[in-house]
Amino acid sequence: MNKITEEKIRISQSGALLYLKNPRFTMTALAEEADIKPDQIYDYFSNRRDVLDFFYKGLMLEYEESIRSIEKYAEFTLSEKLSNLALTMIDLMDPYREFVRKTYKYKVICSTQRTTFEKLFRNQLKAIYESDKNQSRLSTAFNRGPLYKAGTYNFHLLVRFWLKDESAGNQKTMEFIDKWTSFVEELHYSSILDRGFDVAKFIYYNSPFSNVSKDTTS
């Protein structure tokens, strides 16, 4: 991660905390909060909205940076990679929980346009699914946009769950992520659909009632 991005993330996080004190904070106040000169802040953001929008994008950039430092990340299973994505995002959001509570819905979920955060999130899901070599054959056929969209929607639900989680150390959220990603992995790794597809294909080509069967034998 380059220095400029690091600085932008730092400023946006200062902005998130300032937002809780005054949702209509000025850029001057933000400069003071972030401990930089007022004129310098415009080198990074043009206005308050830019700052707050970048907060969520910054989380994704931090996540991308974090996986580079995980030893053996490439060996992780599907559920471990999905867990890592969800857990790391929750870890990153945790210090800004109140800000997320107040802004996640309108900044991410109900945004009129797909946000950079969502684009980056879907890209991560795409990378995770497409790099996994243990999925069943049929399962890989579903590695498409709708799957990543559904995954992103699931994450929105997870954030809502986490915001209501009052267990010590967010243990309930951890359990939920663990159980959910294990379930998803089971679905994608299970070869039962492959077997079912093989049976269906066999019947299709070998049924006495099938034209295909006659065509192929003649």
Next chain:
Amino acid sequence: MSDFPSSKYDRGKIFAKTGLKVGTNYAKHYLKNLRGSDKERNSEFYNQTAEQIFSEFTKLKGTALKIAQSLSIDQGFLPDEFSEVMTQAQYSVPPINRSLVRSIIKRELGRYPEDLFESFDTEAIAAASIGQVHAARLKTGEKVAVKIQYPGVRDTIASDLGLAKSLFKRFIKNKEELNDYFEEIESTLRLETDYIHEGQTINRFHKRFSTDRFETPRWFEEYSTERVLTMSFLEGVHLKEFLDQDPSQEEKNDFGQKIWDFFHEQIHQSDEIHADTHPGNFLLTDDQKLGIIDFGCVKHFPDTFFRDYLLLLPTHLERDLEKIKSLYNRLGVLKGDPETNQTEKKYFEFCLNYGFTFAMPYKSDTFNFGDPEYKDLIRGYTKNAPVGNEARGNKHFLYSTRVHLGLYHFLMKLGATVETKKSREIVEERISEKVV
């Protein structure tokens, strides 16, 4: 869970009155006894129910497994087939995923393991009922073991106990007394899930047992919370690996003597006793010391109970029937006069024989735990313990029995001959101390 299973077995036997009622075979046996011949047509159904209950129980993770351990389920008293299943379940719990481990450490210690430690092995080296252990190296270079508690384990204690209670209460007549066992296990389990408490226990044991014969880990408080425990790493071999190396009889005796002495040194020095005597918690270190790990389950027994418990040993060897009867009455195993009550007589006869067998190692100056006849004798008594549908015995039998029988079971597996003179003196001294 601890609750009910313990109590069933409890009634049946002298020492382990509480622990052994869980087995399917026992349940069948009990049900058969309960039902008259006119109801035998239903017995098959009930037997099946017992099997199903037990089968479900073994599937439970977390505290349920811990409860199973508390009930001495792995101490060789259950039918072989069942013990086998339970052993696998207890010590082969699937580890939690690597991302979860990473996140737990971040939440508990404030930083991810790759930032906090010089190195951190993401593969667990051991996974048990309430947590798993990872090897790591501190920035200072010291190798440590990091124990991580599964999320939500503490929350499952009440629900698991409630489930087990409701299942097993159907077998128990004196349901109120059963609550004592449940409470004992619940309080122990709650302490076991507090890793700060365990860390403090590690410190106390480290002070007591840093000798040329024993080795215990050191606690790293700054790397520990209620759910993450960091301690120094003890290198060595566990019982199974030790036996796989085809050791000589002298080596077996030496290993056995150390664990026998450790048990009695604890009695000698304090009321605090390591109460999780299963083979996974002991190892022989590279410099031939007895390494003791896992201090989650350490018990303080009330003086009155513990003195009576220890008194059972010499009293049985003396064969003083009146004294023995009086002791078992005090310990809640007998509930009436065996002379006039057939049920009490059955229990008393069993207590006499089993108690004597149990006290045998203290009779002479050495004892051979490798003697197959002794092993058969112990197993025979436990498996043919009188059973009934009421809980019997002081609740502290749950863990005192677990410790003591666990020790015997360990030594029988090892096939060691140990010198018992000093330990006998320690027991006698301890009993006298309490009398004074």
